[in-house]
Amino acid sequence: MPTRFRQISASLALLALYGLSGTGSAADKYKIVNEGGVREDWAAADGAKFNAPGYPAAFASRGDDVCLAMGYAIKADGTTDDFAIVKAWSSSRGEDEPTPGFWQAFGQAGAAALADWKFKPRVIDGAVPTYTVATLMFQGKGVVSSADLRSNCKVTDLRTAVQQKQADKFMRGSDKRLMDSMAQRVLQPPQPVSTPTGRR
Numbered sequence: 001m002p003t004r005f006r007q008i009s010a011s012l013a014l015l016a017l018y019g020l021s022g023t024g025s026a027a028d029k030y031k032i033v034n035e036g037g038v039r040e041d042w043a044a045a046d047g048a049k050f051n052a053p054g055y056p057a058a059f060a061s062r063g064d065d066v067c068l069a070m071g072y073a074i075k076a077d078g079t080t081d082d083f084a085i086v087k088a089w090s091s092s093r094g095e096d097e098p099t100p101g102f103w104q105a106f107g108q109a110g111a112a113a114l115a116d117w118k119f120k121p122r123v124i125d126g127a128v129p130t131y132t133v134a135t136l137m138f139q140g141k142g143v144v145s146s147a148d149l150r151s152n153c154k155v156t157d158l159r160t161a162v163q164q165k166q167a168d169k170f171m172r173g174s175d176k177r178l179m180d181s182m183a184q185r186v187l188q189p190p191q192p193v194s195t196p197t198g199r200r
Contacts, residue, residue, distance in 0.1 A: 030073060030131040034158050038074060038119070041127035045078050045118035053113035055138045056105035063140035064098060065091040067153035070110045071162075074130045078119040083111035086133055086161050089152035091144050110136045133158050 031041070044050065069087035072080045085107045092098050114134065121127035135153050137146060144152075155161050 029129060031128045032131045032159050032162070035069075035133050035135060035155065038130055038132050041122055041130060042074055042078070042119040043122050045120045048118040050117055051113055053106075053109040053136055053138065055140065056109050058105055059099075059102060060140075062092070062098070064138075065140045065142065065144040065149050066106055066138040067149045068106055068110050068136045068138075069133050069153040069155045069161075070107070070114060070136050071131060071133045071158070072111075072114050072117075074119050074127075074132065076126060076129050078121070080114050080117050080119075082131070083107070083114055085110075086155055086158070086165065087153050089149075091140065091149075094152075106138060109138070131158070133161075 033040075067089050068085055071082070071084040071086045073082040075081055085103060087095075088097075088103050088106070089095055090098050090102070097103050113136065133155050135150055135155075137149050137153075139146070139149075
């Protein structure tokens with residue numbers, strides 16, 4: 001299992017994408033481009049193989065058709081890193097996770113495939129490290145056509161998708177728990193204040 005894989009969404013953490021769309025250092029570190037947008041700066045490295053991910057054995061008996069929009073970084077040396085699920089869909093539950101561990105297993109399979117992808121810069125001085133997305137498909141029982149499956153995970157604006165995931169994380173994460181805790185304190189009825197008696 002690739003240790004570099006990071007999950008996002010309802011049961012997933014936004015670690016790999018956090019800060020990429022803002023003005024922080026991560027945004028300065030990467031050029032963010034939509035799927036296919038790397039062609040301007042990057043080409044396949046000599047002898048590179050862009051293999052598709054394998055279907056996770058733990059869920060093969062379910063036979064769901066699954067797609068992932070998997071974010072990844074192309075580093076200055078052309079290797080890939082910082083894998084994250086940007087969008088996920090299954091034929092049985094849509095965007096909802098069919099069973100615990102489902103998205104994690106598919107995300108790990110996707111990250112394992114992407115980790116083998118290698119690029120080389122198209123420009124002499126090298127290319128800027130880039131964050132992009134790849135749509136990965138896992139054909140199960142084949143109830144969904146490849147074109148329809150792919151369309152369920154299409155990300156047309158990666159920067160906006162990252163910003164939305166950040167907002168979702170904020171509303172579901174520890175920041176929301178802190179806000180809820182503060183709201184509870186404000187909304188609780190005032191407690192009587194005890195005063196010392198018998199003191200002069």
